[in-house]
Amino acid sequence: MIALAVKASVALDIINSSASTHLSLNKVYDVTKFLEDHPGGDEVLLSATGKDASDDFEDVGHSSSARAMMDEFYVGDVDTTTVPTKTQYIAPKQPHYNQDKTSEFVIKLLQFLVPLVILGVAVGIRFYTKSSA
């Protein structure tokens, strides 16, 4: 079993060492330094962090040399039961654009009035240029 975990800005990869023990321990890999060099790209690694990444890892069919490389990033073990099988996506907070607290009503009114004013000016110009020609 493989799992990835992100702790602060550190990307951790967790891989099962012994499935037969009562307390299933998983190996944890810190792949932070490997993000840029990973042949499969950093995005897949990051998407597999913070959870059990066993399936993600196995689905790719990593070579034996890829498996050998993992020792380099091994940092410790974690109890499987504490590792989520899925990570919950938390959308980043949207910045608050209406900083000056202009009332929503005024904004809506302006959104309606400004095009009308532009149209009025255009019609006025057209009317004026036509009549003076």
Ligand code: HEM
């Ligand atoms: C410490 C953990 C990992 C190591 C050392 C590692 C290493 C490698 C290496 C050496 C390759 C080149 C192909 C090969 O030799 O098999 C590779 C490819 C790849 N890896 Fe990983 N990988 C790790 C974790 C992961 C995880 C968790 C995922 C999935 C979320 C992943 C997805 C991929 C993908 C998509 C490719 C590209 C396969 C291709 O285009 O043929 N890897 N990885």
